[in-house]
Amino acid sequence: MTHDSTTDHVLLFDMFGVIAHHQSEAGKARLAATAGGPAEAFWSVYWSQRRPYDRGHIDGSTYWKRVAEILGTAFGPKRIAELIEADLASWSAVDGEMVALIEELAAAGRRVALLSNIPEELAAHYERRHTWLNHFEVCAFSCRIGHAKPEPGAYRWAYDALDTAPERILFIDDREENIEAARTAGLEGRLFTTAADLKRALGVS
Known part of the structure; x- marks a missing residue:
């Protein structure tokens, strides 16, 4: 890894469209x-x-x-x-390159968390099948926090749970409306396009 401007930020990931694929x-x-x-x-x-x-x-x-x-x-x-x-x-297909990135970030000591709009049945489905979820310090699933992006309460819940000032959190999502809402809530935001682009932005070799 190389130094980048968000090295000390908590990385707060969306799931679908970032780590997992949208419906085929x-x-x-x-x-x-x-x-x-x-x-x-x-x-x-x-x-x-x-x-x-x-x-x-x-x-x-x-x-x-x-x-x-x-x-x-x-x-x-x-x-x-x-x-x-x-x-x-x-909703079950995941991006192996992104899972590997999450594992690499966690191994390097980066704080990673998840904020996802997801119903309970699907959340439980992922928990049963994907041990990489254990790398996340917080899994803010909408079905369990009572807020769904882009509602302000979703972002507040996440930064309260992380006990971190919002400006020290980088939120990564594939939807512009969710990024804009995160920025309004005080978080840094980055629109996800590809794993390779995100790696470059995070300074991951």
């Missing part, structure tokens, strides 16, 4: 097919109801019942279980 087209197709009906209507409702699920205000079963109601249909217990499983699978 195959995963999205499987999920929409499991739900049935027109895909365009499905995705509109899927996202419109996602925020309370991400915040942990409702569980997966309630989320999918709401989706079904708005779509004018009903999902029984078996269908809901299939939808939850397909949803988890669609």
